[in-house]
Amino acid sequence: MIDIAQHIEYLLMHHDCVVVPGLGAFMINHEGARYDSDSQTFLPPSRTLGFNPEVRHNDALLAGSISRRDGITLEAARVALDSVVASLLGQLNVCGEVVLGRLGTLKPGMSADTPVFEPSASSLPVCALSGLQPLSVAPLFADDEAEERVATDSDRSPVVIPFPLKIVASIIAVMVGLGILYSTTSLVNSPRMNFASLDTGIGTHIERVIDSTVSVSREILLNIALPPLSSANRSSHPASEPVAVTMSAPSRYILVVGSFPTQIAAERHIALTGDNSLRIIEMDGNYRVYAASAPRIDDARSLAVELSERYPTVWVCRR
DSSP, rough: OHHHHHHHHHHHHOOOOOEEETTTEEEEEEEEEEETTTTTTTOOOOOEEETTTTTTOOOHHHHHHHHHTTTHHHHHHHHHHHHHHHHHHHHHHSSEEEEEEEEEEOOOOTTTTTOOOOOOOOSSSHTTTOOOOOOOOOOOHHHHHHHHHHHHHSSSSOOOOOHHHHHHHHHHHHHHHHHHOOOOOHHSSSSOOOOOOOOOOOOOOOOOOOTTTOOGGGGGGOOOOOOOOHHHHHHHHHOOOOOOOSSSOOOOOEEEEEESHHHHHHHHHHHHHHHHHTTTEEEEEEEEEEEESSHHHHHHHHHHHHHTTTTTTTTEEEE
């Protein structure tokens, strides 16, 4: 025999209504937390169990629960449910009452089709919120004091702002708004300045020599930029004989006129300049085109002065 009361109790823990076809519907009524002004107590939420014999349509909720728990088909669960309901109604007519587990008791009503249900206070759906206790509170002031305060607040006259003060406040608000708009527009339309993360030395004319033991790229070991000399500077630098160097075996310092990622790009640059004396050297994955080399830094500087007229971007690099 199927324990129909256990199925109904389980389903009421997850649903508000469980219909027993041919008998009626068991329903859970929720009542939220509330404040009782007479007892000055906050009452917790509660649940009550009710029964409506007029609702008898089969929504297959109870039959589906029986089918899943007993491992039978849905049709077999419906047949078993009809048999249990018929047995309950027969027992109710003979005995006068039927106990449905912890849910409560069924008793005869005005007719055989409308039984009366008396819920039990120990059923699980009702006891879900039984641990919550009411909370007593004390008001900050009595009801008559509250009424006096409300009356006093209603008697107060509203504050009237003079019309000239309104005009001044409006002008100030407009000026503040225009200032914000102007500053925002200036920030949006302002020219964007982009700065390189590494200074190449072209603008500062500062020689930077880094120890070769430091693990950094050779691209920034030594980077000296010497722009073309003006007529005034040429007089202060008398012409000197260029230092003789061997192009096949570059010395310590080379005079770089261009650096390229591939050898093809470096050769294309030499072809564009038309200077067949330029050479290519590979350093750290870059192909640098250099015009001369020197064993000492002073000689390299002298060569850079001579080459700056033809190659304005020439710079000295230490190998």
